[in-house]
Amino acid sequence: MNPFSLSIEELERKAKAVRRQIIKLNANSPAGGHTGADLSQVEIVTSLYFRILNCAPDRLDDPERDIYIQSKGHAAGGYYCVLAEAGYIPTDWLPTYQHNDSKLPGHPVRQKTPGVELNTGALGHGLPVAVGLAIAAKKSGSQRKIYAVTGDGELAEGSNWEAALVAAHYGLDNLIIINDKNKLQLAGATSEIMATDPLDKKWEAFGLSVSHCEGNNIASVVETLENLPKNGKPQVVIANTEKGAGVSFIQGRPEWHHRVPKGEEVDLALEELKDE
Amino acid sequence: MSKSEHLANVMVQCFIEAVEKGLDVVPVVADSTSTSKIKPFEEKFPQRLVNVGIAEQVMVGTAAGLALGGKIAVTCNAAPFLISRANEQVKVDVCYNNTNVKLFGLNAGASYGPLASTHHSTDDISVMRGFGNIEIYAPSCPIECRQIIEYALQKEGPVYVRMDGKALPELHDDSYTFAPGNVDRLVDGSDVALVAMGSTVHEAVAAAEQLAKQKISARVINLSSIRPLNNAALASQLEGVKQVLTVEEHNINGGAGSVVAEVMAEFGVPARLTRLGIADGQYAPAGDRPYTRKCLGIDSESIAQSVVSLINQ
Numbered sequence: 001m002n003p004f005s006l007s008i009e010e011l012e013r014k015a016k017a018v019r020r021q022i023i024k025l026n027a028n029s030p031a032g033g034h035t036g037a038d039l040s041q042v043e044i045v046t047s048l049y050f051r052i053l054n055c056a057p058d059r060l061d062d063p064e065r066d067i068y069i070q071s072k073g074h075a076a077g078g079y080y081c082v083l084a085e086a087g088y089i090p091t092d093w094l095p096t097y098q099h100n101d102s103k104l105p106g107h108p109v110r111q112k113t114p115g116v117e118l119n120t121g122a123l124g125h126g127l128p129v130a131v132g133l134a135i136a137a138k139k140s141g142s143q144r145k146i147y148a149v150t151g152d153g154e155l156a157e158g159s160n161w162e163a164a165l166v167a168a169h170y171g172l173d174n175l176i177i178i179n180d181k182n183k184l185q186l187a188g189a190t191s192e193i194m195a196t197d198p199l200d201k202k203w204e205a206f207g208l209s210v211s212h213c214e215g216n217n218i219a220s221v222v223e224t225l226e227n228l229p230k231n232g233k234p235q236v237v238i239a240n241t242e243k244g245a246g247v248s249f250i251q252g253r254p255e256w257h258h259r260v261p262k263g264e265e266v267d268l269a270l271e272e273l274k275d276e
Numbered sequence: 277m278s279k280s281e282h283l284a285n286v287m288v289q290c291f292i293e294a295v296e297k298g299l300d301v302v303p304v305v306a307d308s309t310s311t312s313k314i315k316p317f318e319e320k321f322p323q324r325l326v327n328v329g330i331a332e333q334v335m336v337g338t339a340a341g342l343a344l345g346g347k348i349a350v351t352c353n354a355a356p357f358l359i360s361r362a363n364e365q366v367k368v369d370v371c372y373n374n375t376n377v378k379l380f381g382l383n384a385g386a387s388y389g390p391l392a393s394t395h396h397s398t399d400d401i402s403v404m405r406g407f408g409n410i411e412i413y414a415p416s417c418p419i420e421c422r423q424i425i426e427y428a429l430q431k432e433g434p435v436y437v438r439m440d441g442k443a444l445p446e447l448h449d450d451s452y453t454f455a456p457g458n459v460d461r462l463v464d465g466s467d468v469a470l471v472a473m474g475s476t477v478h479e480a481v482a483a484a485e486q487l488a489k490q491k492i493s494a495r496v497i498n499l500s501s502i503r504p505l506n507n508a509a510l511a512s513q514l515e516g517v518k519q520v521l522t523v524e525e526h527n528i529n530g531g532a533g534s535v536v537a538e539v540m541a542e543f544g545v546p547a548r549l550t551r552l553g554i555a556d557g558q559y560a561p562a563g564d565r566p567y568t569r570k571c572l573g574i575d576s577e578s579i580a581q582s583v584v585s586l587i588n589q
């Protein structure tokens with residue numbers, strides 16, 4: 001069970017706290033950061049770690065713990081902020097993000113950061129590994145679930161669709177794939193660079209079960225993840241998000257894919273993210 | 277000559293015995309059930325094998341996931357598709373993540389002969405050597421293959437085993453004990469040293485026999501442990517000869533030739549090195565094994581001729 005099991009209101013406050021950490025973490029980075037990608041997945045990852053996942057900082061080796069795979073590894077900064085808020089890593093590590101010898105490198109490294117389950121960064125790796133974890137759980141009679149968050153631009157990588165075939169073929173209903181569909185990627189709009197829509201039809205054609213949610217709305221994320229259909233199929237949740245969500249001058253702006261707030265931008269962002 | 281055995285049969289037998297001993301071995305194949313000769317395993321353990329279809333990237337990714345889920349994951353498919361198609365999965369999911377995956381590169385080198393270069397794997401050792409932590413082995417015969425696989429299955433962490441694709445006779449007897457890093461001197465000799473890898477060790481041994489008839493004493497070293505490798509032991513095995521030749525069904529850059537060149541340079545071994553194998557500008561030709569090896573100069577007669585001409589220079 002999840003050690004926090006926060007209410008929707010508590011999760012909303014937690015998401016705001018995570019966003020403030022994301023702004024400060026990226027502002028401290030000496031090597032840029034993926035601020036937009038960090039912000040778009042906040043509600044998804046916060047809901048998972050503070051309500052959904054059966055895992056806890058003191059159960060890192062429990063073979064029954066649920067597994068979270070950060071397939072869009074470039075959103076490591078946002079992921080670290082959730083891990084820090086949830087007690088997997090000390091919050092005073094966050095200002096070291098991407099510094100030399102930091103335990104928080106620019107992409108997740110499981111040998112460095114407690115709680116990180118898989119080294120990612122090259123895209124299209126999370127789902128195949130998640131498939132292997134899901135098969136291993138089935139073979140071992142484990143009830144654990146495997147959650148993986150991908151980007152939408154990431155889905156151009158063919159390995160995702162190889163994984164989809166295998167997941168459906170083996171009926172991996174213990175696998176939950178969440179697409180952080182923020183509609184932007186490195187060089188612009190996903191619809192213009194390599195369109196993935198209709199995404200739901202594609203997953204369904206591969207034999208997976210698809211649900212939708214408003215990915216920057218905690219209530220919608222939680223409602224969807226807690227009521228996934230029990231149909232024996234691997235589950236996909238298409239989370240409709242905004243890249244940079246929560247900060248007016250970052251949201252929906254492709255240039256924030258690999259930009260960090262500086263100077264008065266930090267103050268402006270933190271002002272917008274103040275608790276009410 | 278002893279009875280020959282295909283290394284894939286040895287591999288499958290090792291898997292069966294490992295599961296019977298309680299090791300949680302899960303083979304992952306990419307429609308490569310016939311390539312891996314794994315039917316006896318499937319018959320014995322019908323629910324254990326994972327077949328992902330013709331999809332090497334997800335084969336390796338799935339193996340890494342299985343390993344993270346507590347299994348001993350072993351991939352079994354044709355070496356060229358493992359190495360090239362799933363290169364980033366090998367790098368990231370297996371090596372960088374340091375997962376407990378054993379990669380079996382089947383029918384490596386030019387084993388697929390006439391099927392031509394899409395099916396040849398003459399770069400696998402150089403590719404794997406570029407990933408810092410994976411152990412790399414190239415068994416030369418069934419007895420050695422069995423010992424390498426038994427070691428690999430109980431060793432935690434990534435291992436690559438380069439498997440030849442033809443039935444091979446024994447080069448060792450039951451008294452042989454494989455140990456990671458060891459340098460295996462098969463034949464004593466004082467004029468030249470032949471350092472060979474995998475199935476070409478048989479060519480080197482045959483070449484040494486031919487040279488003996490011409491009163492040339494050739495030492496033969498089986499380079500089956502590529503990483504780890506006791507570099508000092510290899511250097512000392514190369515002492516006392518003026519000529520060292522490496523033999524491999526692999527590109528001479530990055531494979532056995534490079535391993536030996538590096539050791540000779542680092543240890544100051546005072547001998548001339550000649551690297552036989554696939555040289556710059558070449559791919560392995562399409563054809564059967566005798567033809568292919570003749571073209572590449574790595575059949576026993578060509579090796580012997582190379583030695584003679586080097587000595588007569």
